[in-house]
Amino acid sequence: MNNSITVFGAGSWGTALASHLSHQGEDVTLWCRRPEQAKAINMTGRNPDYLKNIDLPERLTATSDLEEACSTDTFILAVPTQSVRSFLKQAKPFLREGIHLCNAAKGLEISTGKRISEIVAEIIPSARYSIISGPSHAEEVALSKPTAVVVASIHEEERTLWQNLLNRGFFRVYTSSDVIGVEIGGAVKNVIAIAAGIASEMDLGDNAMAALVSRGLAEVMRLGAKAGAHPLTFAGLAGIGDLMVTCYSSLSRNYRLGRAIAKGMTLEGAQKSLGQVAEGAYTVRALVEHAKELGVELPIAEAVYRVLYEQKTPISLLEELFSRCPKPEMPPEIRWVSK
Ligand SMILES: NC(=O)C1=CN([C@@H]2O[C@H](COP(=O)(O)OP(=O)(O)OC[C@H]3O[C@@H](n4cnc5c(N)ncnc54)[C@H](O)[C@@H]3O)[C@@H](O)[C@H]2O)C=CC1
Numbered sequence: 545m546n547n548s549i550t551v552f553g554a555g556s557w558g559t560a561l562a563s564h565l566s567h568q569g570e571d572v573t574l575w576c577r578r579p580e581q582a583k584a585i586n587m588t589g590r591n592p593d594y595l596k597n598i599d600l601p602e603r604l605t606a607t608s609d610l611e612e613a614c615s616t617d618t619f620i621l622a623v624p625t626q627s628v629r630s631f632l633k634q635a636k637p638f639l640r641e642g643i644h645l646c647n648a649a650k651g652l653e654i655s656t657g658k659r660i661s662e663i664v665a666e667i668i669p670s671a672r673y674s675i676i677s678g679p680s681h682a683e684e685v686a687l688s689k690p691t692a693v694v695v696a697s698i699h700e701e702e703r704t705l706w707q708n709l710l711n712r713g714f715f716r717v718y719t720s721s722d723v724i725g726v727e728i729g730g731a732v733k734n735v736i737a738i739a740a741g742i743a744s745e746m747d748l749g750d751n752a753m754a755a756l757v758s759r760g761l762a763e764v765m766r767l768g769a770k771a772g773a774h775p776l777t778f779a780g781l782a783g784i785g786d787l788m789v790t791c792y793s794s795l796s797r798n799y800r801l802g803r804a805i806a807k808g809m810t811l812e813g814a815q816k817s818l819g820q821v822a823e824g825a826y827t828v829r830a831l832v833e834h835a836k837e838l839g840v841e842l843p844i845a846e847a848v849y850r851v852l853y854e855q856k857t858p859i860s861l862l863e864e865l866f867s868r869c870p871k872p873e874m875p876p877e878i879r880w881v882s883k
């Protein structure tokens with residue numbers, strides 16, 4: 545099979561996915577925001593800003609010309625969540641009707657609390673949407689380390705298309721029809737990973753970390769249940785799988801951001817020192833600022849928000865979390881109500 549695929553966004557994840565597809569024989573264009581980055585990739589075969597040591601396949605070409613990048617009908621969207629809406633508006637005039645669009649970003653929009661499928665439906669309603677998620681650090685995918693992910697779409701032919709394109713070598717792709725669950729799992733785990741970084745820096749211990757991951761999963765599930773996700777999605781790659789890889793790995797930017805905050809850095813300083821996007825710092829705002837509409841209790845997310853945006857100390861939040869009223873482990877709202 546030989547398709548022409550454009551990957552929007554030449555950060556770590558866009559570069560890793562473009563490289564994977566290109567290694568498998570696809571013609572891939574990597575769209576870069578900055579012309580000098582595209583030029584450097586084409587001249588040196590390496591991305592000067594992300595995954596700098598990875599040799600990119602020869603057939604991968606980069607461009608910063610958006611019209612040229614849009615001249616196909618199959619796309620991966622790998623720009624950070626808060627830029628998705630403005631990016632799609634910019635690309636829309638060049639896009640054909642009925643494009644195949646696989647989103648690779650993980651987050652919720654701060655201004656609306658929306659998932660990316662909802663943003664895409666507003667801006668490009670004719671797009672046939674899929675999402676790829678699961679435990680997949682770009683650094684490992686770029687080195688062809690064994691990785692398993694899930695692609696979700698409400699259209700069976702779309703999930704099959706992306707599975708056929710991406711499932712090669714040590715990159716195994718499962719499919720799902722639960723777009724809502726896969727999106728929520730990927731977005732919220734980034735917030736829990738910030739908490740995990742904080743807990744790790746505070747040396748709270750293995751018990752605390754396991755409690756955090758489990759209770760973090762409970763928050764993911766509560767939110768998912770309310771939004772109409774299938775509960776079993778959270779037992780899979782986009783749920784517990786991604787929570788584990790992000791909460792236990794120093795490759796995770798969200799985890800590293802949490803550690804930096806617990807060391808006493810400001811949020812701005814921590815973000816600057818990271819030099820890459822830690823989506824959890826934004827998604828937590830979407831969760832807390834839209835808590836009323838979301839209608840679920842998210843104590844860990846709220847604690848992360850107060851540490852990042854209200855300068856509360858992690859230890860005071862830990863004490864608050866532990867002094868809450870005792871309750872059942874699984875509240876009644878964790879059940880699947882089909883929508
Ligand atoms: N890095 C990873 O291991 C993984 C990342 N993701 C997700 O992929 C998304 C992108 O993350 P990374 O590539 O890791 O980020 P990154 O921080 O490595 O790179 C961000 C990229 O987005 C571009 N960008 C920023 N604002 C933009 C705008 N307004 N318009 C167009 N492009 C813009 C930047 O120029 C840069 O190329 C995030 O949602 C992240 O959660 C998902 C799975 C794995």
Ligand SMILES: O=C(CO)COP(=O)(O)O
Pocket residue numbers: 650678679680681682734737786789790795796797798799821822823
């Ligand atoms: O989503 C990821 C791994 O699946 C990457 O996590 P970070 O954004 O925290 O690095």
